[in-house]
Amino acid sequence: MEIMYTAHASATGGGRNEGHSKTDDGKLDVKLSSPKEMGGPGGEGTNPEQLFATGYAACYLGALRAAAGKDHVKLPDDTKVTADVGVGKRDDGQGLGLKIGLTAYVPGYDAEKVKAWMDAAHIICPYSHATRGNVEVSLTVGE
Structure with missing residues (x-):
């Protein structure tokens, strides 16, 4: 397969549980938080x-x-x-x-x-x- 584009992102901290994820170009930069339905705190972050x-x-x-x-x-x-x-x-x-x-x-x-x-x-x-x-x-x- 010939690759046309590659996205690069990394996650730090607790991953889906109170972590942080962002793309290398900074266009996406989000706080992560597990939903209450999965035993997490819910809150401000996405999942x-x-x-x-x-x-x-x-x-x-x-x-x-x-x-x-x-x-x-x-x-x-x-x-x-x-x-x-x-x-x-x-x-x-x-x-x-x-x-x-x-x-x-x-x-x-x-x-x-x-x-x-x-x-x-x-x-x-x-x-x-x-x-x-x-x-x-x-x-x-x-x-």
Whole structure:
């Protein structure tokens, strides 16, 4: 694979538990805090699941636009993708795992057409490619 871009980030302190993470260029610089639901304090910081959800939603939206573009369709500016990233105990008892739901809201297009673009986007998107086969990802057309 020919690499087009490499992102660089590091985490310090307690990692997801009262840690800190930032990119080498300083464009992203966040305090980390585990959510109360996972036994953490909640509070001001974000968590890795939120960061993953924002990245996946943005990447998948780009892939959705590319999929529609293959049909010579420019999606409306108010098209939206929501990523729900759940974290929980794996069924095998060997740690934690993720479960992801992607919902696309595409005003003005019927659900069948949007679902076809979503299926195509799921092949195009590198996040979908990275999770395929080891993370459950559901695709839903929003209303």
